[in-house]
Amino acid sequence: MMSDFAFERPLILWLLVVAVYCLVKCRARESALIFPHLSIVKKAANKKSFLPEFLKAVAIFGTILALAGPVAIDRTHEYHKKGYAIVLALDASGSMKEQGFDPKNPFLSKFDVVKDLVKEFIQQRKNDNIGLVVFGSVATIASPLTYNKEVLAKLIDYLDIGIAGQKTAINDAVVQSINMLAKAKAKSKILILLTDGIDTASHIPPDVITRMAKKYHVKIYTIGIGRKRDIDEPYLKWIAQQSGGRYFFAKDARVLKKVYEYINRLEKSEIRGKEFVKKDELYPYVLFVAILALLGYIYIYGKRGF
Structure with a gap:
């Protein structure tokens, strides 16, 4: 028995390239605020910004991967030997x-x-x-x-x-x-x-x-x-x-x-072979992780008042 991993719609994975580009180049513009001691605010913001950005990336990548249809494939070869x-x-x-x-x-x-x-x-x-x-x-x-x-x-x-x-x-x-x-x-x-x-x-x-x-x-x-x-x-x-x-x-x-x-x-001698293929859909697990990441992202930004 052999187990393989594959995607049923692999072309959708090209969206990952678009997602990476947007995460790097297309950052959302936020309204400017005049605040004294700006250096202190920047340091605090930098410490807190990693987690929401990470959750956002997980949500986007997870959604794309789920749409691509990940599957685990088990192949079983059965041979009939007429000796x-x-x-x-x-x-x-x-x-x-x-x-x-x-x-x-x-x-x-x-x-x-x-x-x-x-x-x-x-x-x-x-x-x-x-x-x-x-x-x-x-x-x-x-x-x-x-x-x-x-x-x-x-x-x-x-x-x-x-x-x-x-x-x-x-x-x-x-x-x-x-x-x-x-x-x-x-x-x-x-x-x-x-x-x-x-x-x-x-x-x-x-x-x-x-x-x-x-x-x-x-x-x-x-x-x-x-x-x-x-x-x-x-x-x-x-x-x-x-x-x-x-x-x-x-x-x-x-x-x-x-x-x-x-x-x-x-x-x-006659040897005849059959291949039985069993597919296990993995997208529910990937989508579940993506939804958790999205909820976490919404929670953090909602709590911060954005």
């Missing part, structure tokens, strides 16, 4: 230890390269609830859905090849991911599954995962990396198409980075 619930399913099987996937860093394993790119993707999804599933011979939840991107990034650093076994259980990973997304309240639910191999360990048939994806409205993006001969591309394409998603192939780190960037643009 996604996203689960990242990462292949951590033994084949992910292969090096050379990133030509710039040929000694890094595929899994290490993937972890770095996934962390970059996560940081770009500021409004999304993101979970992580790691699979090998079995599929396990590495992190439930969370908005805490820093904790999720640190957790990814601790993941290692073979943490879930040496084989590849793609179907089990999909089911585990959908089960996590089924409990999410987000209207948009996304699964991004990455693998470099063929399903060799799942206990769940393909038709089950497609029925579950449709039931819980989960869109699945599948990504195959490495060499095409090592990947069951027709199956990965079928999974994606059945859920309304899409299949991608990345032969190296450069292409995989572009894939994650494309998905990020394709599934963009």
Whole structure:
């Protein structure tokens, strides 16, 4: 919330310049009096003249300020964020230890390269609830859905090849991911599954995962990396198409980075903002002070007999 001060009719403030000029240059002429010991009278008059002149100035300036319409403005910004619930399913099987996937860093394993790119993707999804599933011979939840991107990034650093076994259980990973997304309240639910191999360990048939994806409205993006001969591309394409998603192939780190960037643009979170403005009129307070000053001015001059 931000509070601002403003005038609804700021042009009226130019009258302050006129008022200052008149107070300095346009003093009222008073009738001359012949009085002995004039120096004593002048000293007494000077001592008493400051207060009425001050009150007169306050009355004039206060009236002008009140006419200008002073207001205190409170602005409240309300944002509606339509984020996604996203689960990242990462292949951590033994084949992910292969090096050379990133030509710039040929000694890094595929899994290490993937972890770095996934962390970059996560940081770009500021409004999304993101979970992580790691699979090998079995599929396990590495992190439930969370908005805490820093904790999720640190957790990814601790993941290692073979943490879930040496084989590849793609179907089990999909089911585990959908089960996590089924409990999410987000209207948009996304699964991004990455693998470099063929399903060799799942206990769940393909038709089950497609029925579950449709039931819980989960869109699945599948990504195959490495060499095409090592990947069951027709199956990965079928999974994606059945859920309304899409299949991608990345032969190296450069292409995989572009894939994650494309998905990020394709599934963009929606942020809508509204601004509520509340105005508090301040002119009654200013006018009240001006009237008090005017009454004081009239009282002093009335008492002195002018």
